[in-house]
Amino acid sequence: SQQGEEDPQALSIQEGENATMNCSYKTSINNLQWYRQNSGRGLVHLILIRSNEREKHSGRLRVTLDTSKKSSSLLITASRAADTASYFCAPSRNAGNNRKLIWGLGTSLAVNP
Amino acid sequence: SAVISQKPSRDICQRGTSLTIQCQVDSQVTMMFWYRQQPGQSLTLIATANQGSEATYESGFVIDKFPISRPNLTFSTLTVSNMSPEDSSIYLCSATGTGGHTGELFFGEGSRLTVL
Numbered sequence: 001s002q003q004g005e006e007d008p009q010a011l012s013i014q015e016g017e018n019a020t021m022n023c024s025y026k027t028s029i030n031n032l033q034w035y036r037q038n039s040g041r042g043l044v045h046l047i048l049i050r051s052n053e054r055e056k057h058s059g060r061l062r063v064t065l066d067t068s069k070k071s072s073s074l075l076i077t078a079s080r081a082a083d084t085a086s087y088f089c090a091p092s093r094n095a096g097n098n099r100k101l102i103w104g105l106g107t108s109l110a111v112n113p
Numbered sequence: 114s115a116v117i118s119q120k121p122s123r124d125i126c127q128r129g130t131s132l133t134i135q136c137q138v139d140s141q142v143t144m145m146f147w148y149r150q151q152p153g154q155s156l157t158l159i160a161t162a163n164q165g166s167e168a169t170y171e172s173g174f175v176i177d178k179f180p181i182s183r184p185n186l187t188f189s190t191l192t193v194s195n196m197s198p199e200d201s202s203i204y205l206c207s208a209t210g211t212g213g214h215t216g217e218l219f220f221g222e223g224s225r226l227t228v229l
Contacts, residue, residue, distance in 0.1 A: 033217065042117070042205055042220035043156075088155070101218070103156040 003102040004032070004072075004089035012110040019079050021107040023072040023089030032091045034063060034074050037106070043088065046074070079111045115140050119206050119221030126228050131194045134224045136206030141186040142219075147179070148205040150223070156205065162189040196228045 007022045023032070031050045035043040049056045049065045049072065056063045062075040072091075076083055086106040116139040126132050136145065145162040160168040160181055168181035183189040193200055206221040 035218075040203060040223065040225060042119075042222045043207075043218070044220070045217035048217060101158075105155050 004091045004104045006087065006089055006104045006107040008107060009105065010108045010110070012112065013079060015079060015081055015111055015113050017079055019076040019083070019109055019111070021074045021087050021109070023074070023091070023104070025070050025072075025089075025091040027070075027093060029067070029091045029093055032065060032072050032089060033101070034061075034072075035088045035090065037086045037088065039085070046087075076109075079109075081111050081113045083109060084111045085109060115142055115208055115219040117206055117208060117219055117221040119224055121224055122222060123225040124227070126196050126226060128197055128228060130196055131192055132196065132226060133190050133192045134204055134206070136189045136191070136221055138187045138208050138219075142208040144209045145183060145189045146207045146218075147181060147189070147191045148207060150203040150205060152201070159191070159204075162191075193226065196226070198228045201226060201228045 004023045004025050011019055013019050029051055031048055033048045034046040036046055037043045047056055047058050047061055047063050049063050051067055054065055060077045065072045072089060086108050088103055088106040090101040090103055092101055118137045120135050124132060147159040148156040149159055150156050158171045159174045159179055160170040162168050162181050162183040164183045164186055178194050180192045191204060203223045203225050205223045207218045
């Protein structure tokens with residue numbers, strides 16, 4: 001199975017600062033997704049990056065992927081209190097089956113006003 | 114995109130009873146999944162709900178404990194049977210969008226079960 005491991009486990013920053021979270025995985029992948037989970041609620045998809053992509057942007061989010069290091073990072077710029085949540089990466093080896101998404105423990109981000 | 118409604122959102126249950134969680138998607142989706150998230154833990158896939166046939170269970174999960182139905186492309190139920198305190202968890206329904214299997218997963222808001 002393919003599991004992403006997020007680092008750090010917890011991160012606390014002030015509003016307006018940037019937040020960087022990292023994800024490492026062990027085997028080759030087809031794509032990697034990032035999700036956000038507000039406390040005790042469902043997950044929300046943030047961004048998907050394919051193995052042939054190195055960087056992707058979506059609003060204040062920037063995701064990078066380094067397949068040689070088997071790692072990805074999620075950068076949230078100009079953070080807001082509403083960004084407080086847990087963030088999960090989900091690497092996938094299979095292009096055709098989301099069943100193979102294995103979830104790590106996530107990074108718990110606290111943005112202090 | 115797809116909007117997923119799950120109910121109940123939370124419940125407190127007695128040991129030995131069973132509870133059925135419903136999941137309704139506002140559009141036809143290709144695949145639906147049920148996850149469990151125990152306190153402080155990540156998501157664990159329970160099973161893939163197959164339309165019109167038996168669900169596909171992951172290792173460690175069995176049909177007798179977690180019977181699942183999916184009568185059509187937009188609706189599924191998960192029953193947690195003969196509950197014990199160890200079943201206290203958030204149960205999440207998710208689905209792939211109509212864009213294909215590599216697309217994003219959509220999630221319901223979760224059902225938080227507490228078993229006394």
